[in-house]
Amino acid sequence: MAANTTTSSTAPTPPIPVNLSLFTLVEAALIIFGMLVLGRIVRKLIIRKSKETSMTWIINEDTAEIVFRMFVLGGIIWALYLLGIMSYEIGPTTIGNIAFAMGFFYFSYLIAKKSKDYMIMSSGKKAKPEVIVKAKIFYYVFITIAFFMALSFAGVSTELSALLAAAGITGIILGFSAQTVVSNFVSGVFMYFDKPLLIGDQVKIGELEGVVEDIRILSTRIRAWDGTLIRIPNEKLFNSNIVNFMRYPVRRVDVDVNIAYAADAERAVEIIKRVLDEIPLVLVEPEPLVYVDRLDDSSVVVAIRAWAPSEKWFDVRMRIIHDVKKALDEAGIEIPFPQRVNWFANELRVRIEEPQEEEKEEEQA
Structure with missing residues (x-):
């Protein structure tokens, strides 16, 4: 009687082609140690060179640190390849391809970040907004290109089209939900x-x-x-x-002064012009203007149009108002309150009532 046997439908996983002989382990350790020492030597050379060159935007301590990390990571990947671990397959790719892609994207991120920071710092302590925007655009474009290149290095280029299609659909969905962010x-x-x-x-x-x-x-x-x-x-x-208010270097100060109808308007204009001549921040060119602008209900309006540096506009305006008011007061020129005159079509008649007898008695008491 034949015995029932069961067979597994799952294919056996291929073993990892690991080479763990003593000689190979020693060789891998020497590779890591050698790359570590070589990385430190190169880092010191770059730091020393940064103190002697004017090209500090590329030869500096940050660059030395990035190069050192590249040597260390390269030594580790080399040693793992020697041990056979990197040859293990995961789907259409291998661990080695994935490790190389991750390392490539990591160093691309460091380079992009340092480049962005340098672009901002090189523009001065107070970076201009266009420099900041340009640095950020460069950063995101560089990272995006590095990401897709890393996918190609990882060995998933055949699946890249499907990934892009899925990303496009996802982008459309997110676009409707985040259109405010996009705008x-x-x-x-x-x-x-x-x-x-x-x-x-x-x-x-x-x-x-x-x-x-x-x-x-x-x-x-x-x-x-x-x-x-x-x-x-x-x-x-x-x-x-x-x-x-700060787009141009100079800005006009507009002040209107009301004087009484009985006051001498020409004299008031001359007094105001002398006041403007005594304020140092009032520009001579363009020349300040002082003139009778209009006749209001209860006053004559004298317009003052003077130019001043944009960053000092508020100070100049306050100074003009204060000094003009003081000068007009000293000259006896009145700055009137609003006044109203009421005219009646018919003559007003006023009736005066005599107090009654009881009220007279109370007043006499």
Whole structure:
């Protein structure tokens, strides 16, 4: 009677072609040790060279550290290849291909990050927003290219088309759910080319006023005059009317002064002109203007149009108001209050009632 035998439908996993002989282990250890020593020597040479060259943007301590890590990681991968571990297959690829792809992407990330930081730092202590945006765009593009190259090195290029198709479908789904984020990003890129404002500018956006603190990919941060932080999405900012008070080096100060109808307007204009001549921050060119602008209900309006440096505009305006008021008071020129004169079509008649007898007795008592 034949015995029932069961066969497994699962194919046996191929063994790992590991070579663990004593000689091979010693050789792998020597490779790691040698690459470690060689990496340290190269790192010291790069650091020493960075103190003697002007090309510190590429030859510096950060570069030396990255090169040292590359030597160490390369030695480890070499030793694992020697031991046969890297030849173990995982699907369509091997452990060695995956390890190389991961190492490639890791060092690409370090290079991209250091390059971005250098681009920002090399522009000065106060980096311009266009430099920051350019550095970030370079960083993300570099990382994206490195990611797809790493997938190719990992040996999954045949599955790459299917992955891209799945990523495209996922991107469409995420696009509908995160269209605000995408629109903010696109608006941030457009603002980079348009350059309507810079960090440190005094701006007015709709009803909001303040100083630009930071310009990012998705939003812009403004410090209001009362010290509060305002975050404005770039999409809303791009579609708003932006008033930049610091775009040009000079800015006009507009002040209107009301004087009484009985006052001498020409004398008031001369007094105001002398006051402007005594304020050092009022520019001579363009020449300040002082003239009678209009006749209001209860006063004559004298317009003052003076130019000042944009960063000193507020100080100049306060100085003009203070000094003009003081000079007009000393000259006896009245700055009137609003007045109203009422005219009646018919003559008003006033009736005076005599007090009654009881009230007279009480007053006499």
